[in-house]
Amino acid sequence: MKSFIKKAGAAAAVIALTATTLVSASLSFPAEAIAAKEQVYSGKAPKYIFMFIGDGMSYPQVTSAMDYLGVMSGTGKVESKDLTFTAFPVVGSAQTFDSSSFAPDSASTATSLATGKKTLSGVINMDETKTVKYETIAEKLKNQLGYKVGVVSSVNINHATPAAYYAHQASRGNYYEIGLELTESKFDYFAGGDFLSRTGKNKDLKDIYEVAKEKGYTVINTAEEFKSFNDKSKKLIAITPTPADADSMSYAIDRKAGEISLADYTKKGIELLDNSKGFFLMVESGKIDWTCHANDAATSVKETIDFDESIEAAVDFYNKHPEETLILVTGDHETGGMTIGYSGTGYSTYLDLLARQKISFKEYDKKIAEFRENKASFENVMEDIRINFGLTLNTSPESANTKKELILTDYEVERLKTAYNQSMLDVSEREVNPYDSLYSEYEPLSVTITHILNNKAGIGWTSWWHTGLPVPVYAMGAGQNLFSGFYDNTDVFVNLKALTKVN
Ligand SMILES: [Zn+2]
Structure with a gap:
C-alpha cells in the first residue's frame, strides 16, 4: 500500500543466514535450536520490538485485502496491491495447530x-496439565532487560490474545482473574477494548479499574484524556470511549469520524514506550477473527487494511531506528475457511462488489432488530439491503441501473426470504443447531446477506470456526532473516529469545 519502507538496515542485512536449516530442529530440541540461532545471529538484540497479530488473519484474509485494493484502484486489470506489511523484506509461514486440534x-x-510452548485450546500460558505456568517473552524482556511493554487490542484488553502476553490461566474464560493479572503485570501501557467481567462473574468483586488504580495505573476512557495524555512516567490503561459489540472497538467499516482507531493507540504506545532501554509492543487486530467467524468478507477486508495503518506507525518508527527495530506481523490462525474463488462464479471474481457493503454484519444486526420491532415487510427490508449491500431484486426499479452481478437470482431471493422469516422471529423460536445450521449463532438475515454478496464476489467460506491453514509471518528489521522458511508458531518465540538472549 505504501512505498516508503526503507530497505532493511545494515544490521539486518549482514545476517543472511541458514535459518531454514535450523527451524525444523526447534520442534523437538528448542534449547539446541535457540543456541544454534544465537550463534548465527551476531547482531545486537533488537531494542524496539513490534509484534502485530491479526487474529484469524491468514493468507486468504491478507490476500483478499490486497486483491480488493488492486481491483478498486480502477485500472480494470487483474492486479493486487501491497499492504505496508506485505512489502516487508522477509516472510515465512508458521503452522498453528495446538495440543487439542489442527x-x-x-x-x-x-x-x-508468546512462550514457545504448545498447549490445549482455551489455556493461556500454562501446560497441558494446567499446573505449570510459562513466562512470556514480554515478561522476560521486562524483567531481564528492563524493556517497557505495551499491549494493545481492538477487542477486550483481557481477551485471549492480549492476555497471552501477561496472564497465566487454565481457562481463557477467567476474565476477572486475567484482569487482575494485567494489573499485576507492571507493564507500562494497555489500550483498546474494555475489560470483560470487570467486577467478576457475579458482579460482586472489586472493579478492575479500582484495582488497577491502586496498583499505580492511570485508567482513562474519554477521547480528551487520551489525546492529552503524555506523561511517560505513568502506567496507562486507555479504554475505548466508544465501546461497540462486547465492549470491543468499532469495526473500521463502522467507525465514525473522530473515533479512536487501532493506529491511534499504536502511535500513542510508541510515544509513551520510547526510552533508552527499549520496548516491546504487541498490537492485536482482534476483529478480523470476529468478522470471519460471521463470514463477512467486506468487513474483514476493511479491518485488515485498517490494521495495516497501525503497522504504518511502526514503520515510521523503524525508519528512524532501522538498525535497532524489529517489526513482526502475523496471525494466530485462520478463521472461516475463507477462499478467493467460489464454485458459483467459476474462475471469475468480482471483488469490487464488496465495496457495495456499507456496514458490518454486526451493525446490521441492530437494524434487523428494528425491522423485527416494526414488523417491516420483506420488500421494505430488501430496499434497505439494496442501499447497504447493493443486492437488488430484479423486480426493483433500480435493477436496470445495477451491476448485473448484484441482481439476485430466484434461488438467492428464496434464501433471503427464509432467513428474513427466521430473523423476524424471537431468538427462542428459531431452530438452532450450532455445528451445521445455515446460520450458526448469528442473525440469520445478516449472514445470509453477506454469504450471498461474498459468493457473488467470488469469495467462499467453509466454517464458522477456525481452520488449520498456516499463517504468514512478515518480518522487517534487526534479526528479520530468522523468520524466513516454513516452521512452527513456537519458533516465533524461539527466534525472539535467540535475538534478545533472554533466559
Ligand atoms: Zn476466533
Missing part, C-alpha cells in the same frame, strides 16, 4: 507465540 483456538496459539 483447528486451534486463540489462547493456545498466542501461548505458542
Whole structure:
C-alpha cells in the first residue's frame, strides 16, 4: 500500500543466514535450536520490538485485502496491491495447530507465540496439565532487560490474545482473574477494548479499574484524556470511549469520524514506550477473527487494511531506528475457511462488489432488530439491503441501473426470504443447531446477506470456526532473516529469545 519502507538496515542485512536449516530442529530440541540461532545471529538484540497479530488473519484474509485494493484502484486489470506489511523484506509461514486440534483456538496459539510452548485450546500460558505456568517473552524482556511493554487490542484488553502476553490461566474464560493479572503485570501501557467481567462473574468483586488504580495505573476512557495524555512516567490503561459489540472497538467499516482507531493507540504506545532501554509492543487486530467467524468478507477486508495503518506507525518508527527495530506481523490462525474463488462464479471474481457493503454484519444486526420491532415487510427490508449491500431484486426499479452481478437470482431471493422469516422471529423460536445450521449463532438475515454478496464476489467460506491453514509471518528489521522458511508458531518465540538472549 505504501512505498516508503526503507530497505532493511545494515544490521539486518549482514545476517543472511541458514535459518531454514535450523527451524525444523526447534520442534523437538528448542534449547539446541535457540543456541544454534544465537550463534548465527551476531547482531545486537533488537531494542524496539513490534509484534502485530491479526487474529484469524491468514493468507486468504491478507490476500483478499490486497486483491480488493488492486481491483478498486480502477485500472480494470487483474492486479493486487501491497499492504505496508506485505512489502516487508522477509516472510515465512508458521503452522498453528495446538495440543487439542489442527483447528486451534486463540489462547493456545498466542501461548505458542508468546512462550514457545504448545498447549490445549482455551489455556493461556500454562501446560497441558494446567499446573505449570510459562513466562512470556514480554515478561522476560521486562524483567531481564528492563524493556517497557505495551499491549494493545481492538477487542477486550483481557481477551485471549492480549492476555497471552501477561496472564497465566487454565481457562481463557477467567476474565476477572486475567484482569487482575494485567494489573499485576507492571507493564507500562494497555489500550483498546474494555475489560470483560470487570467486577467478576457475579458482579460482586472489586472493579478492575479500582484495582488497577491502586496498583499505580492511570485508567482513562474519554477521547480528551487520551489525546492529552503524555506523561511517560505513568502506567496507562486507555479504554475505548466508544465501546461497540462486547465492549470491543468499532469495526473500521463502522467507525465514525473522530473515533479512536487501532493506529491511534499504536502511535500513542510508541510515544509513551520510547526510552533508552527499549520496548516491546504487541498490537492485536482482534476483529478480523470476529468478522470471519460471521463470514463477512467486506468487513474483514476493511479491518485488515485498517490494521495495516497501525503497522504504518511502526514503520515510521523503524525508519528512524532501522538498525535497532524489529517489526513482526502475523496471525494466530485462520478463521472461516475463507477462499478467493467460489464454485458459483467459476474462475471469475468480482471483488469490487464488496465495496457495495456499507456496514458490518454486526451493525446490521441492530437494524434487523428494528425491522423485527416494526414488523417491516420483506420488500421494505430488501430496499434497505439494496442501499447497504447493493443486492437488488430484479423486480426493483433500480435493477436496470445495477451491476448485473448484484441482481439476485430466484434461488438467492428464496434464501433471503427464509432467513428474513427466521430473523423476524424471537431468538427462542428459531431452530438452532450450532455445528451445521445455515446460520450458526448469528442473525440469520445478516449472514445470509453477506454469504450471498461474498459468493457473488467470488469469495467462499467453509466454517464458522477456525481452520488449520498456516499463517504468514512478515518480518522487517534487526534479526528479520530468522523468520524466513516454513516452521512452527513456537519458533516465533524461539527466534525472539535467540535475538534478545533472554533466559
Ligand atoms: Zn476466533
